[in-house]
Amino acid sequence: MRQAQAVKKGVASAGGTPREFCTITVTDGIAMGHDGMRSSLPSRECIADSVELTVRGHSYDALVGIAGCDKSLPGMMMAMVRLNVPSIFIYGGSILPGNFRGQQVTVQDMFEAVGKHSVGEMSDADLDEIERVACPSAGACGAQFTANTMATVSEAIGLALPYSAGAPAPYEIRDAFCMTAGEKVMDLIAANIRPGISSLALRWRTPRPWLQRREVQPMLRCTYQRSRMSAASSLTYLTWPKSSKRHRISLI
Numbered sequence: 001m002r003q004a005q006a007v008k009k010g011v012a013s014a015g016g017t018p019r020e021f022c023t024i025t026v027t028d029g030i031a032m033g034h035d036g037m038r039s040s041l042p043s044r045e046c047i048a049d050s051v052e053l054t055v056r057g058h059s060y061d062a063l064v065g066i067a068g069c070d071k072s073l074p075g076m077m078m079a080m081v082r083l084n085v086p087s088i089f090i091y092g093g094s095i096l097p098g099n100f101r102g103q104q105v106t107v108q109d110m111f112e113a114v115g116k117h118s119v120g121e122m123s124d125a126d127l128d129e130i131e132r133v134a135c136p137s138a139g140a141c142g143a144q145f146t147a148n149t150m151a152t153v154s155e156a157i158g159l160a161l162p163y164s165a166g167a168p169a170p171y172e173i174r175d176a177f178c179m180t181a182g183e184k185v186m187d188l189i190a191a192n193i194r195p196g197i198s199s200l201a202l203r204w205r206t207p208r209p210w211l212q213r214r215e216v217q218p219m220l221r222c223t224y225q226r227s228r229m230s231a232a233s234s235l236t237y238l239t240w241p242k243s244s245k246r247h248r249i250s251l252i
Contacts, residue, residue, distance in 0.1 A: 003092065006175040007064050010182020016189075018182070019060065023050045028070045029107060029141055040071060047075030052082050061085065062185045066178075068092025068139065068169070070146035077150070077159055084196030086188035088181045089159040091151035093169030095139030100130045106142035110134040139169030159195055 008018035026043035030036070047067075055063055062085050065076040073091070080087035097104040113130050116122040140147035154160035161184065164177040188194075 006178035010179035014186035044071035048078040051079035073150035
């Protein structure tokens with residue numbers, strides 16, 4: 001992955017040792033409409049479990065997680081909270097829109113075109129034409145499906161760098177966000193800032209016994225504390241002195 005290489009450069013430039021690994025994904029756009037859709041939701045748990053096992057098994061000091069599909073985003077963020085190691089989430093970015101006879105189109109228009117074709121409102125030739133232009137680049141489905149909405153959530157709850165979720169996948173600015181994430185995760189290690197509840201309570205200086213692990217699982221239901229989460233998140237991105245210790249950063 002191009003973006004993963006940028007993260008690794010950022011980690012290395014800040015004195016860390018990046019280690020890259022991958023996990024599975026089930027793409028809803030392909031899985032829907034047949035028995036494969038039964039695999040979609042369970043894949044989220046598999047993603048979270050596999051990331052957690054890999055990071056725990058290798059005793060990695062931190063995690064930079066890159067994800068770009070409906071179940072991989074929440075699965076990755078679930079793993080970060082479970083692990084409670086310094087973590088930064090990176091969205092792989094949304095796909096660019098296509099152009100069909102002068103109009104912007106997305107995969108949503110493709111779904112509607114299939115429906116029109118099935119009832120005789122669109123010809124074979126028109127369906128073939130829109131199919132060839134609807135998805136012109138890399139990136140997650142270009143609509144308000146889980147990938148793009150969870151990408152917004154990742155910034156709101158402080159797991160992602162500010163503004164990092166907005167740029168489409170092909171844009172080169174994504175590489176800059178990724179390199180910065182690699183650098184900043186080293187700062188999180190130095191400051192011992194973690195995504196779990198215990199670290200948030202530490203940042204607020206007062207105990208929060210009513211905040212339990214179950215409150216952020218399985219879908220990171222932290223939005224009820226947005227103002228406090230935002231305050232904690234704003235501290236995450238301050239520049240901290242770099243540690244002299246070389247840390248192993250897991251990158252997925």
